[in-house]
Amino acid sequence: MAKKRAPIPVNPMANQFGSGIAMEKLLVEKLNPKEKEEAGRAHREDGHSFFLLEKGKVTIEIDFEKIHIKPASLIYLHPNQVHRITTFENVAVCVWSINNEYLHPEYLEILEELTPARPILLKKETVSLLSDAVALGMRFMERQEDKLFHASIKDSCNALVALSISQFLDQNQSSLKGGRFETVTKSFRTLLERNYIQDKRPAAYAKKLNISIPYLNECVRHTTGFSVSHHIQQRVILEAKRLLVHSDQAIKEIATTLGYDDYPYFSRLFTKVTGKTPMAFRNKNLD
Template identity: 85%
Template sequence: MAKRRASIPVNPMANQFGAGIAIEKLLVEKLLPKEKEEAGRPHREDGHSFFLLEKGKVSIEIDFEKYNIKPSSLLYLHPNQVHRITAFENVTVCVWSIRNEHLQPEYLKILEELTPTSPLLLKKDAVSLLSDAVSLGMRLFDRKEDKLYHAAIKDSCNALVALAISQFLGHTTSTQKLSRFETVAKSFRNLLERNYTTDKRPAVYAKKLNISIPYLNECVRHATGFSVSHHIQQRVILEAKRLLSHSDQAIKEIAAELGYDDYPYFSRLFTKVVGKTPVAFRNKNLD
């Protein structure tokens, strides 16, 4: 049994070249034992990370969901998401990763709204375009003596992000204008992602959006099928599951980190939503 850590490990992929940006193509027949052990440990990435699988077999677990990824698939991982690789064989994969400070603000906003996404199977022309863009980005990475070196690799990686976003939007978003209900629900979800550890009451989000609590609930329920309180609980519980499974923090510490000074209340809420106590969930999901 692998030893858990005090906090969830973060893989510095985007900073591997010291720039907060990475663009590369990997050809790996089989992971070495040490590489396999590291990839199999649950971890986060330090940037917004994209993987274009051109060849081979990859199985991955992302926030307790398991995926078997096929060639010509595009995978996006948000820095918050915890994942681990369970199978990796005869792989050719294009990779690009970028930290928040280098990412175009409008792209960051869209990515926050897209998360979470499932692996997306691409058409041949889309794969070719992304692969060519990765090759160009890799060439730019080698030109360290250029006067505008960092600007060039930053723009190159942002271009790759834009191409990837376009693929996801083409499969997940209607070309029609969002309804008022959908617009409000999207704004609520954006606020929730930034404030779920501090703001647990629907009234807080309604006030931030300058609308009434009943109207916020109406919009969110119409757009998603669930209430505002449900979304707040689910976001908190997801983070609790991550920390219970992949960190060594005491349950009381996790409760406090998530904004619950009343540990018994947190324990009752977790048990109600998950169907197991925090202790039982941790014991079943030890890494």
């Protein structure tokens, strides 16, 4: 009998204090067996989460990609991303997390554009600034009797998010006021996240953006190095991978869920993009 796969658990990190916001510092030499089992189980976070690794050794798998994180690195995880920790030794890490309700709308828009984000190495002075800001935020979180308690921790965490976003934008050589190509690409990626199941042709996105297909392709390829079709395929295949590993749906059901009534076509596409059949991918990644 096949092993039953439970739904992907959500770690309530942002809501651990009942506020939708978390700021803390962790010092961990080694995870005990129970903690190691929990960390190694694939899960999502309930908020937009940032981890500043000041010391130690961490390996994390994010949406089936293994990433080795070095000190002093900053990593950002979007609530949609499925991840698990495979190595966590002699670690000193600052953590802050905030859910959509309390995150500044402008920051949310930028984070959606940044996802997926690679870990970035920070300068010593930036690490010190972020670490001090987390420490201050933790002190605010102790003052629950203050009349503006929630406002103070909300502002503190949003300030940390703003500092973090600035680092990602700087190292990615991005700009909040990008040129026309960047603006079109950003709009396309937003539409893609909302419509990838029903709209799988570049023409659908070009129509929504009121531009021609060649111009849309020119903008996206100039900004990202890849075509519109590539981005559509990659987004669909990522969701297929998640469902194959973390759900009990039959492969034909997954194809239908993702908008493919033609199962053989879906299977060929998945194999072409990943180099494995859907069944082979599922079997390889079962715990």
